[in-house]
Amino acid sequence: MNITKLVNETGCFDLQFRRDVRHKRTGTPIYYCWKAQFVIVGSLDKEDLLRQIQNTLGCGRIHYITGTQLRYSVQDINSLYNVIVPFFRKYQLSGNKKHDFELWAEAIKILFQNKGKSISQWSKEPFQRLIDIQKAMQKYKAKKLPGLKWISIAESIVATLNEA
Helix, strand or coil, X not given: CCHHHHHHHHEEEEEEEEEEECCCCCCCCEEEEEEEXXXXXXXXXXXXXXXXXXXXXXXXXXXXXXXXXXXXXXXXXXXXXXXXXXXXXXXXXXXXXXXXXXXXXXHHHHHHHCCCCCHHXXXXXXXXXXXXXXXXXXXXXXXXXXXXXXXXXXXXXXXXXXXX
């Protein structure tokens, strides 16, 4: 099993600034946060392979996303920082996926260092760096996203943060 080969073909290093509406809370408040994940998508016949990867890495979950597709993902920041990043530092990716990973790994370090902090507690420099990383990652994506949906909100938030 060659995990790096599969990731070069169908893996994704994802970084998003997201909006979350809490419908079950009074006034349905809106929250914004940074989310990162590592994903491999495959057809149902790849389930054994995805389970092998999950067992090898010791983290992540497998979900059925359609009648014919599976999705292995790691979203926990501790697993991303302590397992996924070191794995791909040891077993190097190639081409655009390598460049995408390097940017993403830098973002994971920033997110790990700021875990548990609300956005208002962040200092300006790492928050701005995540915005820059998210924009830079777009050129390495196989599927170009139609703009960075909430990035203008992130840019307005960074203007309110304190210097380090």
